[in-house]
Amino acid sequence: MTQQTLVLIKPDGVKRNLIGEIISRLEAKGYVVADLKKFTPTKDLLHKHYAEHEGKPFFEPLVEFMSSGDVVAIKLEGHRVIEGFRSLAGATDPTVALPGTIRGDLGRDWGLKVQQNLVHGSDSEESAARELALWF
Ligand code: DAT
Ligand code: MG
Numbered sequence: 001m002t003q004q005t006l007v008l009i010k011p012d013g014v015k016r017n018l019i020g021e022i023i024s025r026l027e028a029k030g031y032v033v034a035d036l037k038k039f040t041p042t043k044d045l046l047h048k049h050y051a052e053h054e055g056k057p058f059f060e061p062l063v064e065f066m067s068s069g070d071v072v073a074i075k076l077e078g079h080r081v082i083e084g085f086r087s088l089a090g091a092t093d094p095t096v097a098l099p100g101t102i103r104g105d106l107g108r109d110w111g112l113k114v115q116q117n118l119v120h121g122s123d124s125e126e127s128a129a130r131e132l133a134l135w136f
Contacts, residue, residue: 004075005082006131008120011069013106019072020104022119025088031078033134038072048134049110062115073135082107082128092117108116 009022034047041049045066046063053059076085090101097104103117122128 001076003086003128004077004081004132005122006087006120006135007074007076007130008135009072009074010066010118010120011071012116013118014070014072017105021106023074025102026074026076028103029078029084029088031081031084033074033078034077035075036072037136038070040070041067043067043102044123045134049131058113058115059085061113065113065115072091075136082122082125086123089119090122094118097109 003017007026009019013019013022019110026033043063046066048053050059050062050066053062078084088102090097090103090107092103093109093114094107095109097107097117099105102119107117
């Protein structure tokens with residue numbers, strides 16, 4: 001079941017020069033970078049992307065953070081890649097994300113906002129289709 005998913009390397013990952021480290025993990029797992037671009041997303045794009053979280057207390061800080069610098073948007077392809085990338089990324093909160101995961105190994109929680117967790121990955125086939133259409 002070949003799928004495509006949207007991976008974002010968030011502004012914290014780009015600022016910390018972790019683009020190569022993160023993409024290496026995706027490629028080492030056997031996934032293919034089908035398309036990729038680096039830019040600072042508009043708040044309009046982020047409001048659409050994070051529509052499911054609108055109204056939650058972390059929504060506006062999340063949009064501020066995500067629009068604070070460049071992100072790398074990746075169209076990632078592979079067998080069961082939607083679930084597989086979520087597994088590589090680890091739990092949302094970097095403090096509890098397991099070692100071996102991107103967030104567990106590299107995510108930092110020094111009292112920073114929890115959303116500074118390096119990466120985003122679509123959570124279902126429906127989300128992947130919707131998000132890929134927004135970003136690519
Ligand atoms: P994920 O990125 O693991 O899919 P999510 O979709 O629930 O997590 O939330 C999107 C982003 O919003 C997440 O990467 C970080 C931020 N976030 C989620 N829950 C939060 C919370 N309780 N406090 C602050 N930020 C939060
Ligand atoms: Mg999510």
